[in-house]
Amino acid sequence: MTFDELQKIIGKQDQTCWHQHKNGGGWVENSASVDDSAQVCDNALVYGNAQVSGDAWVSGDAQVNE
Numbered sequence: 001m002t003f004d005e006l007q008k009i010i011g012k013q014d015q016t017c018w019h020q021h022k023n024g025g026g027w028v029e030n031s032a033s034v035d036d037s038a039q040v041c042d043n044a045l046v047y048g049n050a051q052v053s054g055d056a057w058v059s060g061d062a063q064v065n066e
Helices: 003-010
Strands: 018-020 027-029 045-047 063-065
Touching: 003 045
Parallel strands: 027 045, 045 063
Antiparallel strands: 018 027
């Protein structure tokens, strides 16, 4: 997913506040916490104060937000 596509889903964002997770390439907001061992794949988004830990997989069109 491109950053422009991300913005179409959740609204206007500052790209400097986001990064693509090294395991899978899904987008993670810098305020969220995702373990290096986790997978964030496809069009998945993790944002807000969400936490993804251990060997968890977030994939497809999933959105994790707190």
